Amino acid sequence: MKLVKLAIGHVSTTVGAVDANTAAITALVRQAADEQVWLVAFSEQVMGGYPAEDLVQWRGFVDAQRTALERLAADTRDLRTIVVVGAVVGVGGQLFNAAAVLHGGAILGFVPKEKLPTYHVFYEARTLARGVPGLALDAAGVPLGDRVFAFGDRCVAVEVCEDAWSPDGPMRRRCYSGAEIVVNVSASPYRLGILQTRREMLATRSADNQTVLLYANAVGGQDGLVFDGGGGVFQNGRQLFEAERFRPGLATCVVDLDRTRRLRTENTTWRSDCETFQRGGQTVPVIRSPHPTLEATGLSYPAPDGGSFFLPPDTRPTISARDEALDDLFEVLAHGLKDYLDKSRAFRRFGIALSGGRDSMLALLVAWRAAQLKGDVATWLSAFYMPSRFSGAETAEAARTMCREIGIDLGVVPIDDAFAREVEATRTMLGGEPTALTLQNIQARVRAQRMWNWANSSGALFLQTSDMSEKAVGYTTIGGDLEGALSVIANVPKTVVVALLGRLQARFGFRGIALCLETDPGPELAEAQAAEAELMPFEVLDACLHLFAGEKMAPDEVALALPALFPQVPVEVLAAHARRFATLFTQSIYKWVQSPLALHVGSLDLDRERALQLPVVQSREWWEQRS
Numbered sequence: 001m002k003l004v005k006l007a008i009g010h011v012s013t014t015v016g017a018v019d020a021n022t023a024a025i026t027a028l029v030r031q032a033a034d035e036q037v038w039l040v041a042f043s044e045q046v047m048g049g050y051p052a053e054d055l056v057q058w059r060g061f062v063d064a065q066r067t068a069l070e071r072l073a074a075d076t077r078d079l080r081t082i083v084v085v086g087a088v089v090g091v092g093g094q095l096f097n098a099a100a101v102l103h104g105g106a107i108l109g110f111v112p113k114e115k116l117p118t119y120h121v122f123y124e125a126r127t128l129a130r131g132v133p134g135l136a137l138d139a140a141g142v143p144l145g146d147r148v149f150a151f152g153d154r155c156v157a158v159e160v161c162e163d164a165w166s167p168d169g170p171m172r173r174r175c176y177s178g179a180e181i182v183v184n185v186s187a188s189p190y191r192l193g194i195l196q197t198r199r200e201m202l203a204t205r206s207a208d209n210q211t212v213l214l215y216a217n218a219v220g221g222q223d224g225l226v227f228d229g230g231g232g233v234f235q236n237g238r239q240l241f242e243a244e245r246f247r248p249g250l251a252t253c254v255v256d257l258d259r260t261r262r263l264r265t266e267n268t269t270w271r272s273d274c275e276t277f278q279r280g281g282q283t284v285p286v287i288r289s290p291h292p293t294l295e296a297t298g299l300s301y302p303a304p305d306g307g308s309f310f311l312p313p314d315t316r317p318t319i320s321a322r323d324e325a326l327d328d329l330f331e332v333l334a335h336g337l338k339d340y341l342d343k344s345r346a347f348r349r350f351g352i353a354l355s356g357g358r359d360s361m362l363a364l365l366v367a368w369r370a371a372q373l374k375g376d377v378a379t380w381l382s383a384f385y386m387p388s389r390f391s392g393a394e395t396a397e398a399a400r401t402m403c404r405e406i407g408i409d410l411g412v413v414p415i416d417d418a419f420a421r422e423v424e425a426t427r428t429m430l431g432g433e434p435t436a437l438t439l440q441n442i443q444a445r446v447r448a449q450r451m452w453n454w455a456n457s458s459g460a461l462f463l464q465t466s467d468m469s470e471k472a473v474g475y476t477t478i479g480g481d482l483e484g485a486l487s488v489i490a491n492v493p494k495t496v497v498v499a500l501l502g503r504l505q506a507r508f509g510f511r512g513i514a515l516c517l518e519t520d521p522g523p524e525l526a527e528a529q530a531a532e533a534e535l536m537p538f539e540v541l542d543a544c545l546h547l548f549a550g551e552k553m554a555p556d557e558v559a560l561a562l563p564a565l566f567p568q569v570p571v572e573v574l575a576a577h578a579r580r581f582a583t584l585f586t587q588s589i590y591k592w593v594q595s596p597l598a599l600h601v602g603s604l605d606l607d608r609e610r611a612l613q614l615p616v617v618q619s620r621e622w623w624e625q626r627s
Helices: 018-033 053-057 057-073 173-178 194-208 257-268 268-279 321-344 358-374 394-404 415-429 437-458 468-472 494-509 511-517 538-550 555-565 569-587
Strands: 004-012 040-042 082-091 096-101 105-111 134-139 140-143 148-150 155-160 180-186 212-216 217-223 225-228 231-235 238-242 249-256 284-290 348-354 383-384 410-412 458-462
Touching: 004 018, 004 212, 004 231, 018 040, 018 057, 018 249, 040 180, 040 212, 040 284, 040 383, 053 057, 053 140, 057 082, 057 096, 082 105, 082 134, 082 155, 082 180, 096 155, 096 383, 105 155, 134 538, 155 173, 173 180, 173 194, 173 268, 180 468, 194 212, 217 321, 225 321, 238 249, 249 257, 257 268, 268 468, 321 358, 321 458, 321 494, 348 358, 348 437, 358 383, 358 494, 383 394, 383 437, 383 494, 394 410, 394 511, 437 458, 468 494, 468 538, 494 511, 538 555, 538 569, 555 569
Parallel strands: 004 040, 040 082, 105 140, 148 284, 155 180, 180 212, 348 383, 348 458, 383 410
Antiparallel strands: 004 249, 082 096, 096 105, 134 140, 148 155, 212 231, 217 225, 231 238
């Protein structure tokens, strides 16, 4: 046996907090050494925080990371544990997103990221240079380039995040050059369904390259992104260990490297491919550490889960995959909200305008969970109900009941008098009667103005509560319900809002949720107002949103796809819904680009600086002529 203890260090970083980030890293490195860890890895750009975006163009920010790296090396020089951290490194006019390898008080080398993503929420090629095979640069006395690292008779390769997502990444040539452990430092944000995709991809890379793969993912929220942490260790295609998600700290695993070497020897295909590669003379150079590493004393052989070498563990799921995904989504939203408040340092509590409807109810529950993570709920969360003559008794009761159940007061501040004054002021300015739609919008704007005034005076984070579906078609009011300092559920479709409320009702038994779900959805800005009657059934709307905005189908293609989902609806009705959705969507871009920063939880969102970038001004000719 050749046992080594590996560790993932999770630090919830803040972009720019170089000293605080480094102090947290140093403390975990010392803990790792105390626990006899041979190598500990941290996440992508952990020194300066991720994503730094254009902040990397400030040379002082990049220099501060280098200074912090040198301090980290000096402060841990008495330890034998190998440390891998992510940082931005400058060489001449180029900036690299790199993994740094530290050992024995020295920075042994930097290995830059080769695959720079420019999709979804990533725009790294805007500011960063790519690493390439054979790259060999000098970063102020430290090698930067395509390298592997030897520690005695053990060889380690390092890479950064996206490098593992491509089968054509650097892992293959580095394993053919002798690396038996590959460390991937990553900052992969949460997206609904991403966890299983990550596991399968990492297991595949580990199998393809017959290697031990240690994957260290970032944890914590940064702006609208939420990193769920976790990560794990994979050996020759089998997952050995998975770190707990959403939790800063240290997670460890023992690996027998003899098993990897034996499996490489047995795998004739891998050996043949390796021989072909080595004959090509492209072997990656090795940097050898002159410093001693920890000896594997007192380590136990890693026993398989379930205790059997021949059978998988008997792990029957306790909940359905759907419920697990909904629980995950709820935690991600809550952690993202909490970290935004904590790391921005601009706010002292959460504040929400509660209508008793589905969207504000879910936003309230997310804020409740975020407040739980911080401590006492009543200390951190305030809610207000601002009824008008159109507000329903059922939604009012839902709001009161929900606040009572989670232990907070509900401030009730009617708006009818203010509404009447604003209507009269509008008549004066117009010299006539405002439209029916304007009368609705005035109510929403009165509520938003009051929330802003309260938030300014109390130092609160005013939460915007619109969902993705209504935002997509402009069923919102600029200056009204589109207002807030942070959008909680703006990237959660309405059907998912309803499903998540149902799941939370089942988990916690809140009567307030049940009362809410018994009402018909609608903004209550006019008599007997029903959202689906004014728009279309939300199931159809969300299908159109996915097909048009997600799958990039033209409206006539959407119309052809919808009957498979809704066979009971006449095809001409579905075609009309598809055209109406596309019209409302393209007309409403000017609205949703003005909405607050939103938490990113899917591969599609309506934050213009994130996943879906569309021109505000555009003609519909390109699809109208197809209809």
